[in-house]
Amino acid sequence: MPERFTDVLIGRQDEIRRLDALLQAAREGRGGALVLRGEPGIGKSALLRHLDRAATGFLVMRASGAEFEMELPFAALHQLLAPVTGRLRALPAPHRKALEIAFGLDTGTPDPFLVGIASLGLLVETVGERPLLCVVDDAQWLDQASAKALAFLARRVSAESIALVFAAREPSRLPELPGHSLQGLGEADARALLAAAIRAPLDERVRDRILAEARGNPLALVELSRTAGRAGMAGGFAQPDSVPGVIEQSFRSRLELLPPAARLLVTVAAADPIGDPGLLWRAAELLGIDAAAAAESVPLVESVPLVEFGTRIRFSHPLARSAAYRAAAPEERRRAHEALAAVTDPVADPDRRAWHRAEASAGPDEQVAAELEASATRARERGGVAAAAAFLERSAALTIDQDLRVERALAAAWAKLSVGDFDEAADLLTTVPTDDPSQAARADLLRGRLSFVRRRGDEGPTAHLLRAAARLAAIDPPWSRECYLDAIEMGLLIGGLDHVVEAAGQAPPSGEPASSADTVLTGLISLVSRGHRAAGDILRPVLGDLDDEVWARRPSLGFMMAVELWDFGALSGIATRAVAAGRESGSFHALPIGLAMQAAATVHAGDFGAAMELISEEEAIADATGAAPLVYPRLHLAALRGRREDAVELFASVDPRMSLSVQWATAVLSNGLADYPAALKAAKQAVEYGAVGTAGLALPELVEAAVRCGETEVAAEALASLRERTRAGRHVWGLGVEAYARALVTEDESAYQEAIGLLDDSALVVYRARAHLLYGEWLRRQGRRRDARSALRLAHESLSDLGMEAFAERAVGELRATGEQARSRTSKASDRLTMQEVHIARLVADGATSKEVAAKLFLSPRTVDAHLRNIFRKLGLTSRRQLRDLPDIR
Numbered sequence: 001m002p003e004r005f006t007d008v009l010i011g012r013q014d015e016i017r018r019l020d021a022l023l024q025a026a027r028e029g030r031g032g033a034l035v036l037r038g039e040p041g042i043g044k045s046a047l048l049r050h051l052d053r054a055a056t057g058f059l060v061m062r063a064s065g066a067e068f069e070m071e072l073p074f075a076a077l078h079q080l081l082a083p084v085t086g087r088l089r090a091l092p093a094p095h096r097k098a099l100e101i102a103f104g105l106d107t108g109t110p111d112p113f114l115v116g117i118a119s120l121g122l123l124v125e126t127v128g129e130r131p132l133l134c135v136v137d138d139a140q141w142l143d144q145a146s147a148k149a150l151a152f153l154a155r156r157v158s159a160e161s162i163a164l165v166f167a168a169r170e171p172s173r174l175p176e177l178p179g180h181s182l183q184g185l186g187e188a189d190a191r192a193l194l195a196a197a198i199r200a201p202l203d204e205r206v207r208d209r210i211l212a213e214a215r216g217n218p219l220a221l222v223e224l225s226r227t228a229g230r231a232g233m234a235g236g237f238a239q240p241d242s243v244p245g246v247i248e249q250s251f252r253s254r255l256e257l258l259p260p261a262a263r264l265l266v267t268v269a270a271a272d273p274i275g276d277p278g279l280l281w282r283a284a285e286l287l288g289i290d291a292a293a294a295a296e297s298v299p300l301v302e303s304v305p306l307v308e309f310g311t312r313i314r315f316s317h318p319l320a321r322s323a324a325y326r327a328a329a330p331e332e333r334r335r336a337h338e339a340l341a342a343v344t345d346p347v348a349d350p351d352r353r354a355w356h357r358a359e360a361s362a363g364p365d366e367q368v369a370a371e372l373e374a375s376a377t378r379a380r381e382r383g384g385v386a387a388a389a390a391f392l393e394r395s396a397a398l399t400i401d402q403d404l405r406v407e408r409a410l411a412a413a414w415a416k417l418s419v420g421d422f423d424e425a426a427d428l429l430t431t432v433p434t435d436d437p438s439q440a441a442r443a444d445l446l447r448g449r450l451s452f453v454r455r456r457g458d459e460g461p462t463a464h465l466l467r468a469a470a471r472l473a474a475i476d477p478p479w480s481r482e483c484y485l486d487a488i489e490m491g492l493l494i495g496g497l498d499h500v501v502e503a504a505g506q507a508p509p510s511g512e513p514a515s516s517a518d519t520v521l522t523g524l525i526s527l528v529s530r531g532h533r534a535a536g537d538i539l540r541p542v543l544g545d546l547d548d549e550v551w552a553r554r555p556s557l558g559f560m561m562a563v564e565l566w567d568f569g570a571l572s573g574i575a576t577r578a579v580a581a582g583r584e585s586g587s588f589h590a591l592p593i594g595l596a597m598q599a600a601a602t603v604h605a606g607d608f609g610a611a612m613e614l615i616s617e618e619e620a621i622a623d624a625t626g627a628a629p630l631v632y633p634r635l636h637l638a639a640l641r642g643r644r645e646d647a648v649e650l651f652a653s654v655d656p657r658m659s660l661s662v663q664w665a666t667a668v669l670s671n672g673l674a675d676y677p678a679a680l681k682a683a684k685q686a687v688e689y690g691a692v693g694t695a696g697l698a699l700p701e702l703v704e705a706a707v708r709c710g711e712t713e714v715a716a717e718a719l720a721s722l723r724e725r726t727r728a729g730r731h732v733w734g735l736g737v738e739a740y741a742r743a744l745v746t747e748d749e750s751a752y753q754e755a756i757g758l759l760d761d762s763a764l765v766v767y768r769a770r771a772h773l774l775y776g777e778w779l780r781r782q783g784r785r786r787d788a789r790s791a792l793r794l795a796h797e798s799l800s801d802l803g804m805e806a807f808a809e810r811a812v813g814e815l816r817a818t819g820e821q822a823r824s825r826t827s828k829a830s831d832r833l834t835m836q837e838v839h840i841a842r843l844v845a846d847g848a849t850s851k852e853v854a855a856k857l858f859l860s861p862r863t864v865d866a867h868l869r870n871i872f873r874k875l876g877l878t879s880r881r882q883l884r885d886l887p888d889i890r
Contacts, residue, residue: 009050010196010218011189012043018180019051019165023058026131026163029862033154033164035139035174038182040319041219044167047182048135051165058133058163059083059126065141066273067322072351073379073387074102074115076146080134081122090125091118092855102145109381115145116152116624117855123153123162124860131161139168144386147173152624152858159862184216197222223250251323262294264332270325271336271359274352275313283339334360351375351391358394369398373408380415389415393428406432406439413446422450437471444468445483452490462487462496466503477508478515485521489557492692501528516542516550520557527564527692536565536728546573552581559597563693566726566734568763572601592618592630599633603640606765606802609830609838609889611637616839617857624858632661639665640766642672642806660686660694667701672806674813679705680714687718696725703741704774712745719745732758733767740771743778752778769798773811785818796822803828830889832874838889840867845884 009016015036022032036044052060063080085103088096095118100106102115123132136142136150154164154177166174170181185193190211214220255263268283269275284291315321325333341356354371361368372395379387392412399405409428416425429447434440448464469483484504491500504525510518519542527535539561542548546569551558555578562570575597582591599614615633622629631654638647647669651662663686670679683705686698699722706715719741726734736758743751752775759768776791792815799808812822830838836857843853850861850868857864868880877883 009046010193011185012047015047016050019047020054022163023055026161029161031157031160031162033177035166035168035177035179036182037168037170037179040169041217042182043218044182045137048137048167051135055133058131060133060135062135065138067141072143073145076142077119077149078103081119084122084126087122087125091121095121116149117858119149120153120156120860124160127161134164136166139166139174140172142173144173151177155623156858156860159866160860185218190216190221193218194221248319248323251320252327255324255327261289265289265291265294266324267328267332268336268339269313270321271333272340277313279343280313282343286339286342287335334362351378358398361398364400365398366400369395385415385418410442417446417449426450437475441468441471462490462500465490473508478511481507481510481518481521485517488524489554492560497528501525516548520550532724532728543567543570546577556593560693564696564725565729567729567731568733575601592621596630596633600636603633603636604766605763608637608641608803609842612835612838613842616836620857631658635661635665639668640804642669642804644673660689660691664694664698667698669806671701671704672810674810676705676708680709700737700741703744707744715745732761733764737767740774744774765798766802769795769802773807777814780814780818789818789820833871837867837871840864841871841883841889844880845889
């Protein structure tokens with residue numbers, strides 16, 4: 001391809017150095033990614049061409065986003081990986097199948113996690129021969145599924161000889177990746193580029209006008225100088241205000257010089273996103289165009305062609321494509337799409353055919369609308385929810401029947417909500433009439449979800465849910481009650497629970513027999529209106545059935561109820577089931593929630609190593625998907641481990657919306673450190689807000705801190721509130737904790753002994769150890785040193801073994817006060833490792849290979865090996881076998 005003016009990289013030395021450094025790092029096994037961002041014509045494509053020339057010794061793989069393919073799932077990823085799909089057989093079977101499904105080579109629903117790690121595996125299999133350069137142009141038009149997979153790859157190649165470079169306008173779908181924004185050229189550089197583009201003498205006033213209009217945009221400089229014409233050279237031309245407008249107008253002026261047949265051919269090329277020449281020639285024949293003659297005339301417009309008709313149809317610039325498409329009359333565009341639909345294989349490519357047919361439609365067409373709905377179903381099955389939303393939205397617009405149109409619009413809005421297109425979902429809802437109560441209720445439910453995720457709107461999320469419930473009360477009582485239950489669950493999360501429960505009192509009666517959801521709704525209403533004892537009788541049987549569907553659908557609600565009633569069996573069981581369901585579904589939304597809940601439950605069971613594994617996996621998923629990690633299990637772990645500096649740093653970094661959890665964690669940490677005034681202040685704040693779950697957990701901390709600070713009335717009041725919850729639940733976790741809290745207030749020795757007896761269960765070792773500590777402290781204060789030593793030794797050993805460092809030190813101080821020196825705590829191997837290193841070490845100790853660990857944590861095998869080297873160095877080891885022999889790792 002001949003060099004273009006925009007390939008003359010004047011004024012881009014910094015960018016060139018940065019790209020060259022990226023390539024050199026990849027050659028040395030230190031991969032990375034860079035997103036070049038900037039307006040059209042600013043020089044992104046020219047820099048990519050430089051990158052091609054500089055990547056000597058690399059295998060270069062390319063892909064390009066297409067405006068008309070933004071909704072086809074994995075289109076760009078397939079394009080990028082097409083040269084190496086012959087290596088699919090080298091991947092583990094689940095990974096291979098995930099990619100085959102994503103690329104339409106197999107049926108099923110692709111697991112987004114597996115697609116990402118399989119894509120990484122495919123590149124890693126290839127990079128053994130030579131380094132890889134992956135270049136993605138027009139990344140602002142990537143389909144969402146490809147954007148997520150490519151962002152995953154970009155975050156996971158740091159230990160591989162792989163470089164990924166993206167070029168994108170703002171905004172792009174890769175906002176979280178390292179980026180560089182290209183600015184316009186300075187005046188000196190702009191003059192130099194203009195001089196290179198126009199070698200003939202140029203009137204100074206014209207030069208100044210071109211420089212002012214182009215605003216440092218290289219392509220605008222070239223196009224303005226090309227299209228100014230004789231009148232322009234004399235200083236008499238005027239151009240559109242915006243730089244893209246300048247460039248697009250330039251391309252349009254060149255299009256106007258084409259013969260009609262050639263212009264129609266260019267319109268067809270612009271309407272076809274895949275650049276398949278065979279498809280183009282067949283469409284041209286159908287339109288009666290002499291394609292060969294028309295194609296020959298296109299490059300003759302200027303020395304730089306608008307369109308290159310080769311093995312792939314390529315426009316000289318994205319704005320050339322959009323200019324060609326927009327310059328065509330609506331009727332010409334419809335003719336182009338109609339011809340493309342006619343020559344597109346309905347079996348091999350039904351979705352593109354349906355899309356072309358839709359674009360060719362001048363008005364409603366039920367047959368095309370039905371085809372688009374079928375395309376939406378196929379897209380959803382392949383994981384392309386964004387594509388499904390686009391198909392459904394267009395389907396709704398072409399639907400004649402009003403009820404069916406509303407159904408499709410609602411389905412499109414749900415899909416757009418699920419992929420984060422909140423504003424578009426809200427716009428779709430404005431088209432939904434409210435005559436039908438059922439459809440209006442579904443629209444209200446959508447508005448409620450939108451209000452929740454956007455955290456803005458005229459009404460709160462619960463108001464929309466309550467209105468939906470009220471609409472359904474007469475026509476669908478079971479669904480109405482489900483909506484009231486959803487509103488209460490949301491009220492638990494965001495506040496305003498009392499108002500929601502008051503409204504839920506108007507819920508229609510449950511059917512006979514009552515469903516579990518009905519029972520939970522009744523129980524929650526009783527919890528707020530009549531207290532824990534009344535609610536416990538209703539909720540206890542449902543919480544006792546961990547297989548009940550109500551907890552499968554609402555695991556977070558079940559988790560909160562289990563905490564509120566101090567039911568550790570339900571707490572752990574619901575979390576375990578949520579993790580299993582998340583793994584089975586591959587949901588990047590459900591699995592992290594389950595992992596966070598199970599991690600929190602595991603912390604309270606005293607297995608901090610297993611909790612760190614779960615937290616590490618949840619954080620790996622969050623990192624892989626670009627989501628924020630769920631912080632509350634880390635708060636639980638930090639509070640009970642009792643490392644002051646680490647905990648305080650974590651607490652300070654947490655979002656203010658988690659303030660109640662931070663206050664509970666601060667109370668636990670401060671009690672462990674014997675800083676009782678700080679614990680009292682934090683526990684009071686957590687309890688006073690009255691949040692379900694958090695307030696209940698904070699009550700025993702408040703009792704302990706208040707007793708130590710001499711606040712006897714506060715302690716007694718907190719004990720009464722704790723007793724109401726634990727007696728309602730009737731489970732050993734709550735009854736044991738309530739017993740030692742009662743002992744603190746009453747100084748009744750039998751209550752301490754009752755607590756230890758109730759908590760004599762390995763699953764509740766954290767609380768049994770604390771009971772021994774409190775009992776030993778009480779015995780020492782009573783002057784019973786020998787008995788105190790026995791209880792405090794048990795407490796110290798348990799707390800040390802668990803890794804509850806602050807509480808263990810408190811036991812050391814108490815033992816010292818009895819005249820006994822406590823044994824020093826033996827440092828654990830895990831104390832020297834990060835949370836992710838603990839996870840990797842435990843997996844390797846259990847026999848996992850680097851590839852297996854990489855797949856689980858969404859890393860490359862080389863990254864795992866790098867972590868292992870750090871682990872060996874920190875622990876003074878030289879082999880995996882030695883790691884397996886460390887008991888405190890496993």
